[in-house]
Amino acid sequence: MSETSSTAGKIFLAPMEGVVDHVMRDMLTSVGSYDLCVTEFIRVTQQLYKPALFYKFCPELKAGSVTPSGTPVRVQLLGQDPDWMAENAVRAVELGSPGVDLNFGCPAKTVNKSKGGAILLREPETLYRIISAVRGAVPADKPVTVKMRLGYEDKSLVLDNARAIESAGADMLTVHARTKVEGYKPPAHWHWIAKICDEVSLPVVANGEIWSTEDALECRRESGCDDIMIGRGALALPNLSRMIGEGEAPMTWDEVRKLLIRYAGTERPDRREGFLPSRVKQWFTYLRLQYPQADDMFRDLKRLQDLDEMIRLLSSEA
Numbered sequence: 138m139s140e141t142s143s144t145a146g147k148i149f150l151a152p153m154e155g156v157v158d159h160v161m162r163d164m165l166t167s168v169g170s171y172d173l174c175v176t177e178f179i180r181v182t183q184q185l186y187k188p189a190l191f192y193k194f195c196p197e198l199k200a201g202s203v204t205p206s207g208t209p210v211r212v213q214l215l216g217q218d219p220d221w222m223a224e225n226a227v228r229a230v231e232l233g234s235p236g237v238d239l240n241f242g243c244p245a246k247t248v249n250k251s252k253g254g255a256i257l258l259r260e261p262e263t264l265y266r267i268i269s270a271v272r273g274a275v276p277a278d279k280p281v282t283v284k285m286r287l288g289y290e291d292k293s294l295v296l297d298n299a300r301a302i303e304s305a306g307a308d309m310l311t312v313h314a315r316t317k318v319e320g321y322k323p324p325a326h327w328h329w330i331a332k333i334c335d336e337v338s339l340p341v342v343a344n345g346e347i348w349s350t351e352d353a354l355e356c357r358r359e360s361g362c363d364d365i366m367i368g369r370g371a372l373a374l375p376n377l378s379r380m381i382g383e384g385e386a387p388m389t390w391d392e393v394r395k396l397l398i399r400y401a402g403t404e405r406p407d408r409r410e411g412f413l414p415s416r417v418k419q420w421f422t423y424l425r426l427q428y429p430q431a432d433d434m435f436r437d438l439k440r441l442q443d444l445d446e447m448i449r450l451l452s453s454e455a
């Protein structure tokens with residue numbers, strides 16, 4: 138962590154299922170400066186998962202639970218059964234995760250239908266039961282952190298949820314400042330996070346719609362939180378965390394291209410064919426928001442299926 142970012146507040150890299158896997162964490166932490174990354178969620182059902190599953194979501198567990206550039210990575214769990222959540226949380230920390238993060242923000246229909254993710258924000262008592270079971274099972278020196286939205290349909294239970302989360306013993310609460318129903322539609326309601334901070338005394342992290350240094354400043358001002366989490370903004374501007382924390386200039390398109398070439402060249406023997414080309418295209422959808430050159434290049438790139446051809450195109454301006 139840089140000195141600047143520690144005085145200005147911490148910056149966390151948001152979990153993003155299907156986007157921010159260990160390779161993306163490696164890329165983003167190599168050009169950014171984060172205090173912590175959180176994995177994609179592991180969906181907990183009625184079973185204790187084998188270590189292999191934890192390693193799949195978080196290969197960093199085998200390397201001290203840090204990314205190659207040294208940023209800690211915490212495993213995230215999503216589920217509704219307190220006992221199975223607790224058992225899997227214990228396994229995550231036994232395997233080396235620096236604590237465990239619990240997801241109560243996921244809006245996915247399939248997940249909500251089986252009573253996981255944001256739907257639990259309708260039931261503060263259930264949140265309480267899950268978090269206290271996990272907190273009671275995980276050693277006291279390992280943080281149990283929680284991520285939530287402002288509610289499911291509306292914000293009427295937001296303070297009840299925050300109080301339940303605190304009284305269950307959570308060590309930190311990250312708030313994506315929208316309800317489930319609001320999806321990803323701007324704006325994020327950062328001022329609601331301030332209401333939460335007035336109500337509880339555990340550390341609160343503000344999240345949602347931080348795309349620039351100005352957004353970070355405004356979010357910190359409106360929410361009253363020093364600590365922030367950034368997701369899509371970090372994919373659009375890969376060094377956004379350093380821009381916010383250290384006043385760095387945005388990476389040039391040339392630098393971003395080199396990062397993309399590195400990303401496209403990563404070895405992933407476990408992945409099906411076509412996986413990486415589609416991930417490269419997916420990253421472009423975010424980069425196009427900030428880099429006109431990415432928009433230009435995407436016209437040719439989107440037709441390509443072959444990774445080597447993609448790398449040739451990415452290298453063509455070098």
Ligand SMILES: Cc1cc2nc3c(=O)[nH]c(=O)nc-3n(C[C@H](O)[C@H](O)[C@H](O)COP(=O)(O)O)c2cc1C
Nearest residue numbers: 151152153154177178240313345346347367368369
């Ligand atoms: C594609 C995608 C996948 C996500 N997956 C997760 C997840 O696995 N766990 C989680 O807690 N939040 C997840 N989120 C929510 C983000 O962590 C974050 O709260 C949200 O994107 C708002 O932050 P941002 O505006 O900085 O992107 C996901 C968001 C997106 C767009």
